[in-house]
Amino acid sequence: MTTMNEITTLPGDGAEVRFSMWRHGDAAVRILPGMHLGDAVLGADIADEARRIYRSGVRFVSIEPTVDLGGRVGTEHVIPMLSFIRDLTSYGVEVDWRAQLTTPDGPEWWVYSHLFPPSAVEGPRGSEALAIWRARYHIGRCFYRRGPGFLQIRDRRHAGLRRLTVSDEAYVSAVEALAAGAGSDSVPATAMQVFEKHHLVVRIGDGVWWAPYRLRRWASPSWEV
Secondary structure, eight states: OOOOOOBOOOTTTOOOOEEEEESOOOHHHHTSTTOEEEEEEOOSOHHHHHHHHHHTTOOEEEEOSOEEOSOOTTOTTHHHHHHHHHHHHHTTOEEEOEEEOOOTTSOOGGGGTTSOOOSEEESTTHHHHHHHHHHHOOTTSEEEEEETTEEEEEEOSSSSOEEEEEOOHHHHHHHHHHHTTOOGGGSOHHHHHHHHHTTSEEEETTEEEEOOEEOOSOOSSGGGO
16 A cells, blocks of 8 residues: 655644545545555645655545635745645645635635635635535636747636736746745746736735646546636
């Protein structure tokens, strides 16, 4: 049986993001011998962690802390959790997580609706948001692809499909930096303005989170994306 028990801590805030891993998402299957692949604490290299998890045969991950989607100051620690969920979603891994809506003036819940739907959404109108989230979710709701010298972003979190092509070298570099977890001060201010305008970057407290994931599994039928 493959297990992953690397125990590390997140840099900066001292908070631990604990998660458990299984080979299958069905609750009746998860209790069978050999389905549980271990428990771990999220490390610093989130993209590498998600990649190793998928390649080890994990298809269902349960994350322990509730994720505050309010965007208020003091919740910057949720950015690594959101990035973890985003990267797992890009591999088609099911994620069991809980979300919380805390501030009416924070980011709208739909900016997160391309992530695998949470098991519960707490807060005002949380049940309504969750029902819509589950009904509309499919792989490829908001993703980007890399081409020779450009990036293409497709976003279906809105009423229709929005397609953006990023060909400016500085903007392409900005996307790659933000996707890797860089802060807003590491990319051009003009790029941040464009990305925020299209809700591709979400401000969470004093930090920023890059929303689209890199598509790794093409949906079928392809017109969905």
